[in-house]
Amino acid sequence: MDLLPFFQWCYETPIGEAIRNSNWLFAVIEAVHLVSLGLLGGAVLMVDLRLLGVGLRKQPTAQLWAATLPWLLGSVIVLFMSGIPLFLSEAIKCLYSFPFWVKMTSLFLVLLFTFTIRRRVAQTGLASDRPLLGRLTAVISLSLWFGVAWGGRWIGYS
Amino acid sequence: MSLLAFFEQLAESSWSVELHESQYAYSIIESIHVWTLCLFFGTVAMVDLRLLGWIMPGVPVSEFARRVLPWTIAGFIILVITGTLLVFAIPVRTYQSIFFRGKMLLLVLAGLNVWFFHSRVYPSFAKWDVDAVPPRTVRVAGAVSLVLWSCIIFSGRMIAYNWFDCDRQPQPAIVNFLTSCVPNDSGH
Numbered sequence: 001m002d003l004l005p006f007f008q009w010c011y012e013t014p015i016g017e018a019i020r021n022s023n024w025l026f027a028v029i030e031a032v033h034l035v036s037l038g039l040l041g042g043a044v045l046m047v048d049l050r051l052l053g054v055g056l057r058k059q060p061t062a063q064l065w066a067a068t069l070p071w072l073l074g075s076v077i078v079l080f081m082s083g084i085p086l087f088l089s090e091a092i093k094c095l096y097s098f099p100f101w102v103k104m105t106s107l108f109l110v111l112l113f114t115f116t117i118r119r120r121v122a123q124t125g126l127a128s129d130r131p132l133l134g135r136l137t138a139v140i141s142l143s144l145w146f147g148v149a150w151g152g153r154w155i156g157y158s
Numbered sequence: 159m160s161l162l163a164f165f166e167q168l169a170e171s172s173w174s175v176e177l178h179e180s181q182y183a184y185s186i187i188e189s190i191h192v193w194t195l196c197l198f199f200g201t202v203a204m205v206d207l208r209l210l211g212w213i214m215p216g217v218p219v220s221e222f223a224r225r226v227l228p229w230t231i232a233g234f235i236i237l238v239i240t241g242t243l244l245v246f247a248i249p250v251r252t253y254q255s256i257f258f259r260g261k262m263l264l265l266v267l268a269g270l271n272v273w274f275f276h277s278r279v280y281p282s283f284a285k286w287d288v289d290a291v292p293p294r295t296v297r298v299a300g301a302v303s304l305v306l307w308s309c310i311i312f313s314g315r316m317i318a319y320n321w322f323d324c325d326r327q328p329q330p331a332i333v334n335f336l337t338s339c340v341p342n343d344s345g346h
Contacts, residue, residue: 023321031315034195035308041196049229056225059217067214071207139227149196153189 009096016088027087033082037149038074043068044145046119047125051127051138061134066124076111097158110144162338165253168246177247184247186294191240198233199307200264201226207298211291218287223280236294254324257316264313268306 010016019025044047046068049055056064086096118137121127127134159167172289177183207213208222245252251259279299286292320326324339334341 024319027316031312034192034312034315035199038195038199038311039203040200042200042202045197045200045229046204046226049327054225055229056214056221057208058215058225059214063214063216067202071213146193148187149193153192154185157185 003095007091010088010091011152013088015085016091019085019089026086029082029085033079033086036078036082037152039071040079041145043072043075044141047122048138048141051121051134051141053131053135061122061127062125065119067080071112093158094155097155099151099154099158101151103148103155105146106147106151110141110148113140113144160166161253162249162250165249168249171246174246177243184244187240187243187247191237192231194240195311196234198230198237199311201230201233202307203304205230206300206304209292209303210297211289215290219292220283220287223283244245251323252317254339255317256322256333256337257313257319259336261310261313261317264306268310271299271302271306275303300311 019029024083043110046055047061047064050059050061050064121133121137127137177187204213205222206227208217208219214222219253245258270300279295286296322337323334324334324337324341327341329337329339329341333339
């Protein structure tokens with residue numbers, strides 16, 4: 001499958017071009033991306049720390065999942081809304097960037113994992129009888145998010 | 159010794175040069191700084207949202223302070239260590255960066271907010287610990303913290319850009335004043 005025409009099209013969109021032609025747009029969007037990344041980190045950690053047996057240990061995982069869900073979804077939406085324009089502005093570079101593909105693969109996997117297995121583990125309280133299952137879920141979640149963060153930071157160095 | 163002279167001397171130290179010239183050290187330290195931000199700002203944001211009454215109203219604030227804040231402090235220690243190393247790697251330019259200076263000022267303000275909260279607001283926590291929406295002073299401290307730390311991330315990210323660098327002249331006089339830049343004289 002030849003992806004170049006699609007990436008070329010992305011690169012040539014008016015949004016991509018506007019960001020490339022601006023001195024400060026990329027920087028500002030990137031900063032917004034970074035602040036939402038921090039917020040996402042909080043929403044993810046509240047559940048994953050609990051699954052690891054630390055953090056808010058007295059609260060059931062189902063409660064933490066439900067309470068952090070709006071913040072998780074909200075930050076993911078802002079991350080997409082800021083990340084897509086950033087991508088458009090340098091789509092061709094991304095096509096040939098190894099970190100970009102690591103990031104996209106990890107992102108797909110972590111969203112899939114979060115809203116299937118991790119949701120199930122947190123909502124049903126499965127981990128309260130099986131602490132190992134909880135720990136494993138948290139480790140997989142954090143590792144995949146780390147793949148996203150690693151790729152994200154290293155696109156800039158590639 | 160002036161601050162500029164201090165940073166100039168720092169720039170000449172062997173470890174500053176080595177950090178600066180190493181192929182991967184700078185990128186790796188900077189990455190750790192950014193990743194740790196998720197731990198630090200993420201946990202700060204969750205505590206602040208609780209102070210605002212916007213998340214987990216049924217969980218006592220003291221429970222957040224006891225179980226979540228240690229992670230915030232761990233994150234802060236890593237941020238200070240990696241951040242200091244990043245300054246050591248590029249001392250003079252960073253010292254003269256308008257965004258770095260803004261970030262340090264905001265850090266002082268955030269520190270004052272932490273001090274204010276822990277010395278003036280938190281001691282009375284028994285009265286509002288289980289409130290779904292804590293009193294106004296508590297909420298204000300939470301909101302101020304959220305805004306300040308977001309601005310700190312913002313200005314920190316901007317240090318990477320050279321728009322107002324001393325070696326890019328002409329700059330408006332106010333910029334050169336704020337960056338203590340003396341054009342022509344200083345090639346940094």
